[in-house]
Amino acid sequence: MKKAVTMPADIFQNDKSHPSDVDLRKKLGRSYKLFEETIMGLQFEQEGILFEWKFSKTSGWYLICLKKKRRLFYLLPRHRDFSFRMVFGDKAIEQIKNGRFPKLVIGMIRAAKKYPEGTLCEFDKSNYEVGLALELLRIKIEN
Numbered sequence: 001m002k003k004a005v006t007m008p009a010d011i012f013q014n015d016k017s018h019p020s021d022v023d024l025r026k027k028l029g030r031s032y033k034l035f036e037e038t039i040m041g042l043q044f045e046q047e048g049i050l051f052e053w054k055f056s057k058t059s060g061w062y063l064i065c066l067k068k069k070r071r072l073f074y075l076l077p078r079h080r081d082f083s084f085r086m087v088f089g090d091k092a093i094e095q096i097k098n099g100r101f102p103k104l105v106i107g108m109i110r111a112a113k114k115y116p117e118g119t120l121c122e123f124d125k126s127n128y129e130v131g132l133a134l135e136l137l138r139i140k141i142e143n
Helices: 021-028 031-045 090-097 103-111 130-142
Strands: 049-056 060-067 070-078 081-088 118-123
Touching (some): 081 130, 090 118
Antiparallel strands (some): 081 118
């Protein structure tokens, strides 16, 4: 019987140094373009956007996007994919619910895990849209 080959979900496990932009581009493949467009759009609209790599034994290296000291999103690289995570406070959640967002987003919020710091929304390349991500980031920054 043929064994299924699975790729490890966590691709940057070397805790000695964070991945370079070249490493990230190589591992994400075509998915990198989505991330790159989001970053360019965000930096065009907002001043003071910073990025910081963090390491976790369970997730490997992941990237945090900050405006001042506020975390806007987390990017967890995967093989040819990614997990793009945002945590929204109550005001932002209400604005999203009352806005004109796709059913996907509203359903995600209703089913989302809630933490003390807010409600988690998570996207991957299958449901990620640059324009949608930028609109959600605008709401996060406003609230």
